[in-house]
Amino acid sequence: MKAFADQLDTNRIEQAIAAAERLSSGELRVVIQRGSVADPVTTARNEFARLEMFRTRERNAVLILVAPESRNFAIFGDDAIHAKCGQAFWDEVAAAMTGYFRDGKFTDGLVHAIDHAGRLLAKHFPRRPGDKNELPDDVIDRSTII
Numbered sequence: 001m002k003a004f005a006d007q008l009d010t011n012r013i014e015q016a017i018a019a020a021e022r023l024s025s026g027e028l029r030v031v032i033q034r035g036s037v038a039d040p041v042t043t044a045r046n047e048f049a050r051l052e053m054f055r056t057r058e059r060n061a062v063l064i065l066v067a068p069e070s071r072n073f074a075i076f077g078d079d080a081i082h083a084k085c086g087q088a089f090w091d092e093v094a095a096a097m098t099g100y101f102r103d104g105k106f107t108d109g110l111v112h113a114i115d116h117a118g119r120l121l122a123k124h125f126p127r128r129p130g131d132k133n134e135l136p137d138d139v140i141d142r143s144t145i146i
Helices: 010-022 040-050 079-102 106-124
Strands: 027-032 061-067 072-077 139-141
Touching: 010 027, 010 106, 010 139, 027 106, 040 061, 040 072, 061 106, 072 079, 072 106, 079 106
Parallel strands: 027 061, 027 139
Antiparallel strands: 061 072
């Protein structure tokens, strides 16, 4: 079976991140996690801290963590973005991702989630003069680390 990360069009995902961030001061990251993950939200929270995503100027970063071995994922937003959107938004994005993932359209599911989160970020945290890209846009593949 082909590794999950090998099934992704990482260039397309990274382009979606860059496009979403051009409209907002928010930051987005995608992590592909290795191993079995029983609680993806806790894993996402820990990865968010490990990547120091809480250091963004406006506390408006979003992490999408996918754990393919466990067949689960989590979307974790920093304090400011979570306060603006509430749990209903995250549930809506997660439901849409689940549909794409169920159909084996993993890149489409991630791009959809990034686009959706990016539109919310643009609404609540519009880009201002002097905003800069605070975090890298690359997909982090932890699935191949031994």
